[in-house]
């Protein structure tokens with residue numbers, strides 16, 4: 716996809732603030748620091764539209780980016796902070812769960828996994844939950860530039876097996892640094908928009 720327009724429309728704290736123009740939405744989920752902001756910036760060719768690294772304890776928002784009047788990215792708060800309070804975890808769960816189960820315009824979720832390591836328990840729980848709700852998932856394995864190409868197959872297998880990846884869900888190796896995988900991610904998004 717050629718991105719000619721990309722803007723952040725709202726950082727929503729409540730469902731009433733979600734966009735109302737009914738464009739299809741692709742949500743992004745991943746543990747904090749996995750490279751979610753970097754992926755968004757790379758996909759839309761912007762250095763800094765998506766802020767990098769939200770800090771634990773910050774107000775949790777779903778950030779909506781409108782792309783080309785064609786779709787939204789819904790950037791969900793990162794999961795897996797070790798030290799946040801129970802109350803914050805509960806608030807995260809309510810917000811994300813409500814969005815993912817109620818949102819009519821949602822056509823798929825990009826789940827990011829760090830290619831370097833086996834999926835964490837949080838990664839596994841998230842993926843399992845999405846599949847339980849019959850959500851199409853595009854798994855993007857990030858930071859591929861940090862692994863030598865010769866080791867990619869081994870790490871790809873580690874992600875695939877760690878998640879028990881469903882056969883219909885694509886797994887794409889990606890690097891925000893080199894742009895590796897960018898076109899493939901856009902193609903997978905295109906497939907979701909056309910389904």
Ligand code: GDP
Pocket residue numbers: 745746747748749750751752753754766767768769793857858859860861889890891892893
């Ligand atoms: P977020 O918390 O998921 O939004 O993660 P960020 O996009 O802020 O990335 C976290 C850290 O990982 C930052 O220091 C990024 O520069 C780095 N990072 C993200 N993606 C890549 C990548 O593809 N390659 C490399 N080498 N570093 C990356």
